[in-house]
Amino acid sequence: MPDVLVLVDHDGERVHKSTYELLAAARRLGDPAAVVVGTPGTAARLKESLARHGATSVYVAESDEAGEFLATPAVDALELAVRDACPAAVLVSATTDGREVAGRLAVRLDAGLLIDAVDLDSSGVVTQIVFGGAYTVRSEVTHGTPVIALRPGAVEPEEHPVAAMVRELVLPSVDPATSARITDRRASPAGDRPALTEAAVVVSGGRGVGGAEGFTVVEELADALGGAVGASRAAVDAGYYPHRFQVGQTGKTVSPQLYIALGISGAIQHLAGMQTSRTIVAVNKDAEAPVFGLADYGVVGDLFAVAPQLTEEVTARRAAL
Numbered sequence: 001m002p003d004v005l006v007l008v009d010h011d012g013e014r015v016h017k018s019t020y021e022l023l024a025a026a027r028r029l030g031d032p033a034a035v036v037v038g039t040p041g042t043a044a045r046l047k048e049s050l051a052r053h054g055a056t057s058v059y060v061a062e063s064d065e066a067g068e069f070l071a072t073p074a075v076d077a078l079e080l081a082v083r084d085a086c087p088a089a090v091l092v093s094a095t096t097d098g099r100e101v102a103g104r105l106a107v108r109l110d111a112g113l114l115i116d117a118v119d120l121d122s123s124g125v126v127t128q129i130v131f132g133g134a135y136t137v138r139s140e141v142t143h144g145t146p147v148i149a150l151r152p153g154a155v156e157p158e159e160h161p162v163a164a165m166v167r168e169l170v171l172p173s174v175d176p177a178t179s180a181r182i183t184d185r186r187a188s189p190a191g192d193r194p195a196l197t198e199a200a201v202v203v204s205g206g207r208g209v210g211g212a213e214g215f216t217v218v219e220e221l222a223d224a225l226g227g228a229v230g231a232s233r234a235a236v237d238a239g240y241y242p243h244r245f246q247v248g249q250t251g252k253t254v255s256p257q258l259y260i261a262l263g264i265s266g267a268i269q270h271l272a273g274m275q276t277s278r279t280i281v282a283v284n285k286d287a288e289a290p291v292f293g294l295a296d297y298g299v300v301g302d303l304f305a306v307a308p309q310l311t312e313e314v315t316a317r318r319a320a321l
Helices: 017-026 042-052 072-085 096-109 212-225 233-237 303-320
Strands: 003-007 031-038 057-062 089-093 113-120 126-130 135-139 147-150 165-169 201-205 228-231 258-262 279-284 297-300
Touching: 003 017, 003 072, 017 031, 017 089, 017 147, 031 042, 031 072, 042 057, 057 072, 072 096, 072 165, 089 096, 096 113, 096 147, 201 212, 212 228, 212 258, 212 303, 228 233, 279 303
Parallel strands: 003 031, 003 089, 031 057, 057 165, 089 147, 113 147, 201 228, 201 258, 258 279, 279 297
Antiparallel strands: 113 126, 126 135
8 A cells, every 4th residue: 555644743752642633544445654764863762652543654754953943844755755655645744833734745746735625435535524614525635745734633543563664864965045933832731621722621711701710610611621721713812812722724623523602703713723623512601602503502691500410410420420
């Protein structure tokens, strides 16, 4: 079977869940081949977990410069791997960085590019959410090696242990005149909640929360469910919650098993970022709120009455287990 290249998303020590999802999707097309871009020693730390999730090959693209520049080292590594493997496709996560890499790679390869895929079948046809979530379409690349950016959470990760073969790639020197250099890194404040794009449960608050202090009920419900906290653009713009938690077209795209929207009316820009969630629950005082048109379950009521009751019930059931 042909290789399917997967760009590994990692923090240097740990492979992100979105990569395991890509490896599961890649098996539908061929043999998953992971491409690790990082500083020397990175691939050695990640190889075992990649092989456990089905990576039959691990392309190692390491250099000191790989951690100093944005996008360019990853594009260089994928281009080299494509020339070497002649893969059936290249898969990346549809994150901000992933879309940047995918776009640049497609230009270099003179290949077709599919962004925001939410599914992928064995024939290479992908399902996409387009025009801000207004339409769902099925698309296929007809020219060159398909470059596909898959939304995090779109595919369930699966363990599929194999023996991974290591292949070395020699990265070219980066031209600092044409590449963006990383001058500083600042870690986001750590917490006990899962990352927003990797969480199985996301509880988001909107303008209806009423203020920063109102997000306490959102956080309490998220913690009871072991989930992450999100926010609508309206809540973020109003200063209720930090921008890094924004869900939507101009924020993060999530596809959790359960998405709970508290006080979110359902602007199309927000729906575009969460509509592929498996189950959507909405709580809003306005029975005509657009979010109810997408929700699997809707509660017309005061979120400050509904959410605490739900938190209490979830906590009680967990305690009884």
